[in-house]
Amino acid sequence: xxxxxxxxxxxRESRIMMVDMRKLxxxxxxxxxxxxxxxxxxxxxxxxxAYNSAPPSxxxxxxxxxxxxxxxxxxxxxxxxxxxxxxKIPAVLHQEPCYCRCDREMGHNSLHSCFExxxxxxxxTCMKEALFSYQQTRKGxxxxxxxxxxxxxxxxxxxxxxxxx
Numbered sequence: 214x215x216x217x218x219x220x221x222x223x224x225r226e227s228r229i230m231m232v233d234m235r236k237l238x239x240x241x242x243x244x245x246x247x248x249x250x251x252x253x254x255x256x257x258x259x260x261x262x263a264y265n266s267a268p269p270s271x272x273x274x275x276x277x278x279x280x281x282x283x284x285x286x287x288x289x290x291x292x293x294x295x296x297x298x299x300x301k302i303p304a305v306l307h308q309e310p311c312y313c314r315c316d317r318e319m320g321h322n323s324l325h326s327c328f329e330x331x332x333x334x335x336x337x338t339c340m341k342e343a344l345f346s347y348q349q350t351r352k353g354x355x356x357x358x359x360x361x362x363x364x365x366x367x368x369x370x371x372x373x374x375x376x377x378x
Contacts, residue, residue, distance in 0.1 A: 262310040298347040308356035313338035
C-alpha cells in the first residue's frame with residue numbers, strides 16, 4: 214500500500230528541515246566553541262581604560278568646585294572632599310585610567326573627565342581612584358607609579374568615609 218503523495222512530500226520536507234536544523238545547531242555550537250576558545254587568548258591586563266601618558270599640553274576643563282558641589286549628587290561630605298582633592302591634582306588625574314569604564318560609555322579620556330561633571334560624585338570607583346591618586350601624590354608617587362598601582366587594583370581598598378584633605 215502506497216502513501217499519498219502529500220504525506221510522502223510532508224515526510225520528505227520534515228526530514229530536510231531536521232537536517233537543516235542539525236546544521237544550524239552545529240554552526241551555533243561551533244561559533245560558541247570558537248568564542249570560548251578565543252577568550253583564553255585575551256589578557257585582561259591589556260584592557261586598560263583610557264588615560265593620557267603625559268601631562269596635559271594645554272589647560273584642562275575645570276573640576277567642579279564651589280557652589281557646584283551641592284545638591285543630590287553631593288549628599289555625603291566625602292563627595293565634596295574628593296572633588297576638592299581632584300581640583301588639587303588635575304594633571305595627575307589626567308594621566309590615570311578610570312576602571313568604571315566611563316571611557317566606553319561616556320567618552321571620558323581619563324579619570325579627570327569624571328570630575329568635570331557629576332559623574333565622579335555618583336561613582337564609587339571614580340571617587341576611590343581619585344582619593345587613592347591624591348593620597349599617593351601626597352606620598353611623592355609619580356603619575357606613572359600611581360597608574361601602575363591603579364592597574365593592580367590597589368585603589369579598591371580605599372575607604373571613602375575617611376577622605377580628608
